[in-house]
Amino acid sequence: MSQSDPASLAEAARILRRLADDxxxxxxxxxxxxxxxxxxxxxxxxxxxxxxxxxxxEATAAGARGGGSALQKTAYALADHAHARSALADGARAAGLxxxxxxxxxxxxxxxxxxxxxxxxxxxxxxxxxxxxxxxxRRRALAESHGSREAALRDRLRxxxxxxxxxxxxxR
Amino acid sequence: MPQSQRPSDLGVxxxxxxxxxxxxxxxxxxTVAVAGDRETQLALEGYLDQLMDTLRMLAATGRETRARxxxxxxxxxxWPAGPxxxxxxxxxxxxxx
Numbered sequence: 276m277s278q279s280d281p282a283s284l285a286e287a288a289r290i291l292r293r294l295a296d297d298x299x300x301x302x303x304x305x306x307x308x309x310x311x312x313x314x315x316x317x318x319x320x321x322x323x324x325x326x327x328x329x330x331x332x333e334a335t336a337a338g339a340r341g342g343g344s345a346l347q348k349t350a351y352a353l354a355d356h357a358h359a360r361s362a363l364a365d366g367a368r369a370a371g372l373x374x375x376x377x378x379x380x381x382x383x384x385x386x387x388x389x390x391x392x393x394x395x396x397x398x399x400x401x402x403x404x405x406x407x408x409x410x411x412x413r414r415r416a417l418a419e420s421h422g423s424r425e426a427a428l429r430d431r432l433r434x435x436x437x438x439x440x441x442x443x444x445x446x447r
Numbered sequence: 448m449p450q451s452q453r454p455s456d457l458g459v460x461x462x463x464x465x466x467x468x469x470x471x472x473x474x475x476x477x478t479v480a481v482a483g484d485r486e487t488q489l490a491l492e493g494y495l496d497q498l499m500d501t502l503r504m505l506a507a508t509g510r511e512t513r514a515r516x517x518x519x520x521x522x523x524x525x526w527p528a529g530p531x532x533x534x535x536x537x538x539x540x541x542x543x544x
Contacts (some may be wrong), residue, residue: 279483
């Protein structure tokens with residue numbers, strides 16, 4: 276994983292929401308302007324053309340709103356993930372583990388602190404191993420939750436992209 | 448006046464629509480959204496690219512429709528009976544209904 280930027284996603288989400296509002300307003304305005312006794316458009320512009328334009332506005336607005344919502348949710352989730360990651364690292368350090376930041380992974384790497392341990396302090400060695408196992412499980416759960424969230428975002432964005440492709444095709 | 452005869456209102460709506468689409472494309476181009484891993488980033492960029500393409504086409508369609516309104520309005524003010532079309536046989540202008 277490379278570093279994600281929740282603030283940049285929140286900003287993109289804001290633009291998308293604003294765009295969706297604008298397009299929805301335009302769709303309503305097109306509907307009220309084009310509505311006539313026989314649903315015909317103004318002279319020179321067929322009613323069907325205006326209805327299609329209105330439908331495209333609505334569909335594009337839905338595509339923008341869907342993307343905005345997905346990005347906003349992801350921005351919040353990433354902020355939560357950053358807190359959880361930091362709490363995990365702090366907890367692991369406090370428990371005596373070595374914590375290495377891994378910029379390309381969603382969670383820090385945890386290892387036993389270097390040192391010489393022998394049969395004399397077997398209990399202590401076992402206790403440290405248990406701590407490592409516990410924190411590794413927490414790390415794995417955090418990474419899995421992050422991974423499934425990213426997969427859900429990808430699926431949603433691909434779905435919206437396909438829908439917008441269809442919408443654009445009607446304008447060609 | 449029936450709404451079907453109010454091209455100026457529609458012109459304002461179409462102008463606004465095209466301007467909004469252009470403004471959104473500009474804003475999206477200036478935004479660098481960073482989603483995380485490469486695959487997610489590609490999905491995000493693909494989505495934003497497609498959205499911007501759709502917006503550009505929507506703006507172009509809005510302007511095209513607007514231009515047709517202007518031409519029609521000019522036709523109606525100059526030739527209230529309808530736009531002039533060339534009569535092919537006689538090579539002279541004739542009215543079309």
